[in-house]
Amino acid sequence: MTLVFQSLRKVYGEVVAIDDVSTSFAPGMIHGVIGPNGAGKSTLINMTAGSYTVSSGSIALDGKRLDKLKKYQIANSGIARTYQNIRLFDQMTAIENLEVCFYPAEVAAAWREVIWPPYASAQRRRRREKCMEILRFFDLQSYADVDAGGLPYGRQRMLEIARALVTNPRVLLLDEPAAGLNHHETAELTAKLTALRSPERIMIVVEHDMDLVMTLCDSIVVMHHGKLLFRGTPAEVQASTDVQLAYLGTANDIDDIRAAAQDRRAQLGIRARRRS
Amino acid sequence: MAAADILAPARPRANRAISWLVFALVIALIAATPFLPNYHVRVLNSLLIYVLLGIGLNIVIGYTGLLDLGFVAFYAVGAYSYGLLASPQLGLHMPFLLILLVGACLGAVTGILLGIPVLRLRGDYLAIVTLGFGEIIRIIINNLDWLTGGPQGIARLDKASILGIQIARPIDFFWLLLITVLVVGTVVWRLERSILGKGWAAIREDQDAARGIGINTTNAKLAAFATSATIGSIAGVIFAASQRFVSPESFTLQESVLIVLMIVVGGIGNIFGIVAGAAILILLPELLREFAEWRILFLGLLMITLIIARPAGIVPRSFGPEKLIRGLFGK
Numbered sequence: 001m002t003l004v005f006q007s008l009r010k011v012y013g014e015v016v017a018i019d020d021v022s023t024s025f026a027p028g029m030i031h032g033v034i035g036p037n038g039a040g041k042s043t044l045i046n047m048t049a050g051s052y053t054v055s056s057g058s059i060a061l062d063g064k065r066l067d068k069l070k071k072y073q074i075a076n077s078g079i080a081r082t083y084q085n086i087r088l089f090d091q092m093t094a095i096e097n098l099e100v101c102f103y104p105a106e107v108a109a110a111w112r113e114v115i116w117p118p119y120a121s122a123q124r125r126r127r128r129e130k131c132m133e134i135l136r137f138f139d140l141q142s143y144a145d146v147d148a149g150g151l152p153y154g155r156q157r158m159l160e161i162a163r164a165l166v167t168n169p170r171v172l173l174l175d176e177p178a179a180g181l182n183h184h185e186t187a188e189l190t191a192k193l194t195a196l197r198s199p200e201r202i203m204i205v206v207e208h209d210m211d212l213v214m215t216l217c218d219s220i221v222v223m224h225h226g227k228l229l230f231r232g233t234p235a236e237v238q239a240s241t242d243v244q245l246a247y248l249g250t251a252n253d254i255d256d257i258r259a260a261a262q263d264r265r266a267q268l269g270i271r272a273r274r275r276s
Numbered sequence: 277m278a279a280a281d282i283l284a285p286a287r288p289r290a291n292r293a294i295s296w297l298v299f300a301l302v303i304a305l306i307a308a309t310p311f312l313p314n315y316h317v318r319v320l321n322s323l324l325i326y327v328l329l330g331i332g333l334n335i336v337i338g339y340t341g342l343l344d345l346g347f348v349a350f351y352a353v354g355a356y357s358y359g360l361l362a363s364p365q366l367g368l369h370m371p372f373l374l375i376l377l378v379g380a381c382l383g384a385v386t387g388i389l390l391g392i393p394v395l396r397l398r399g400d401y402l403a404i405v406t407l408g409f410g411e412i413i414r415i416i417i418n419n420l421d422w423l424t425g426g427p428q429g430i431a432r433l434d435k436a437s438i439l440g441i442q443i444a445r446p447i448d449f450f451w452l453l454l455i456t457v458l459v460v461g462t463v464v465w466r467l468e469r470s471i472l473g474k475g476w477a478a479i480r481e482d483q484d485a486a487r488g489i490g491i492n493t494t495n496a497k498l499a500a501f502a503t504s505a506t507i508g509s510i511a512g513v514i515f516a517a518s519q520r521f522v523s524p525e526s527f528t529l530q531e532s533v534l535i536v537l538m539i540v541v542g543g544i545g546n547i548f549g550i551v552a553g554a555a556i557l558i559l560l561p562e563l564l565r566e567f568a569e570w571r572i573l574f575l576g577l578l579m580i581t582l583i584i585a586r587p588a589g590i591v592p593r594s595f596g597p598e599k600l601i602r603g604l605f606g607k
């Protein structure tokens with residue numbers, strides 16, 4: 001089982017966000033996707049999950065085309081995601097945010113829940129138990145009955161990942177899961193994500209936090225201006241002059257400069273850590 | 277959140293007290309109804325019809341988060357089902373229960389037919405288009421003279437009877453409506469708590485994220501439109517049978533707006549809120565009848581006060597049927 005991108009392109013009007021990307025992601029590994037702001041990382045995730053359409057090229061899981069499917073069908077093919085900007089169901093409780101993920105599998109029997117109370121309570125209890133287990137894994141059990149919108153930011157990030165895991169997806173796409181987290185929370189996240197590694201699962205993590213990427217990932221894809229610039233192990237990525245150039249080299253607009261500065265800081269952090 | 281929010285009892289004892297109070301008041305009112313003069317019973321009947329309409333519309337507005345301003349169309353479909361199938365108009369005199377079934381099915385079909393074109397719309401756009409649909413249905417009825425009698429409507433509708441029992445006096449309709457409200461209310465409440473109800477809530481909160489967890493939003497929305505329209509249509513059948521007269525006048529935009537207001541004032545998404553909203557918007561104008569033109573002003577002021585004081589509605593979302601049952605029967 002692999003996730004394969006072939007000659008993938010995405011254009012928004014004039015902007016070429018993804019420019020002829022061909023690569024594949026194997027299960028059992030955590031794949032990092034890095035690159036300066038605007039490199040096309042989120043676009044890649046959004047196309048895979050069906051949030052955006054593909055301009056040309058194809059995406060396939062297990063040889064099955066995904067790019068022709070509707071977003072909900074892609075989700076039901078075993079692809080789950082989180083969003084760069086958290087998107088929870090704010091006015092539903094934390095546990096309801098997870099429970100609702102049983103919808104695709106169980107909605108056909110919803111009428112039975114209406115007419116047969118014992119069946120309904122059995123279903124509710126079963127869903128709640130399963131979801132509680134996932135909440136416990138993320139240390140969120142005490143927030144189970146709190147509205148998701150009222151949770152602290154860091155808990156919301158965790159809850160969004162928890163929601164993505166309810167259906168035990170084959171592909172897990174995380175768009176900047178550590179954005180906005182403090183050191184403590186990032187460490188916690190790293191531990192949880194490491195524990196989620198499974199031989200059957202393809203995990204793709206878009207991230208700016210280089211510490212996290214380098215510790216967590218088995219393989220890293222470097223994106224730059226919509227192109228796949230480099231692919232390798234964390235060590236290879238750190239050694240690559242191409243990558244360093246992308247981050248530090250020809251920066252011609254303010255965003256690039258800002259991104260380069262930010263990422264350089266991160267890289268220096270890594271070197272310092274390695275020395276110690 | 278206000279600490280002294282007596283309507284949202286955090287402690288079980290307060291919840292128990294409020295639950296029993298609400299329960300006792302409702303039972304007392306029901307028990308007293310047979311002894312009330314006909315006029316008062318009619319007012320209560322109208323209240324119950326609006327509660328039914330509110331429960332129906334709330335599925336789309338409160339649960340699924342789609343602002344539908346054309347709900348009255350389904351009410352009209354039900355009313356004209358009875359008007360056409362149980363009157364000299366077409367010479368058809370079908371039994372009440374059969375028409376209730378036919379009306380419910382027609383309601384579901386129109387709900388889906390009107391739902392399909394608006395699937396992609398949200399917010400203001402949806403409101404305006406559905407508002408248009410409501411008006412279109414009314415105008416069609418108005419102009420289809422040969423079938424609907426046009427603006428004159430259809431008179432001399434059959435007296436309703438169920439399994440040989442005549443439903444004719446206001447008190448008969450009171451019992452019929454009460455049973456209907458209880459049955460429909462229970463079904464809808466159970467629907468809300470089912471996985472379909474959770475799906476509706478997810479669509480309300482974030483449609484795109486709902487798709488992202490595999491919800492077929494098209495089907496879920498159509499299910500909401502269809503259920504909602506079915507209930508509206510059922511209310512229409514009973515309304516027509518109790519008036520024994522139907523005309524387009526009963527199905528103006530104003531009616532749709534009134535039902536939306538009821539939901540908003542009562543507490544969006546909460547079945548008990550609908551009862552409270554209906555009580556205020558249906559009973560108060562009746563109580564203020566003597567003050568004639570002043571009552572609109574008075575109602576306006578009340579609305580403003582309520583919206584400032586309780587923007588989330590009179591009844592808190594947390595005080596639903598579940599809480600009432602827990603308050604009444606322990607644990």
Ligand SMILES: Nc1ncnc2c1ncn2[C@@H]1O[C@H](COP(=O)(O)OP(=O)(O)O)[C@@H](O)[C@H]1O
Pocket residue numbers: 012015016017035036037038039040041042043044
């Ligand atoms: N919805 C959109 N409409 C127009 N342009 C977009 C849209 N989303 C992203 N882009 C553009 O596509 C490029 C890649 O963006 P994105 O995938 O968000 O990058 P990254 O996640 O790597 O920061 C950027 O130039 C961005 O401005």
Ligand SMILES: [Mg+2]
Pocket residue numbers: 041042043084
């Ligand atoms: Mg991004």
